[in-house]
Amino acid sequence: MSKKPTPKKRASHAQTYRRYKTFARKTQKRLFNAASLSVCPKCREKRLSHAACPACGDYRGRSVINFSKKIDKITKVKA
Template structure:
């Protein structure tokens, strides 16, 4: 099968317009950081597809044990 070639040269404005949309999308992602949602238990902002940093809940169960975190913090302080 013969590979198709473009009939006309695409203007620079059209090319830049297309790539500008990609850049804008990337910039929005960077500005907002990761996708953020609300925790259903404590209503705190949390990253999508990850456990809540406030209460450690994810998908209706305790995914992170918050007691260990407190121990770690005290060890660093002491």
């Protein structure tokens, strides 16, 4: 025996279509928008929410990543 009762009346096209569209939209969102990106208010670059901006190093109005320090390329390898 099925757990759900038999529907009394046939669902209208709008009801069926709405249900299908909701399912499709949710599935699409889950598949293509797994990482939700937000826009950095300082440089308008896309960044992960609740994380520092990789382009300007800004997080919640203050700079957290110092880009002034330049890392030299590794030319010698200590043996």
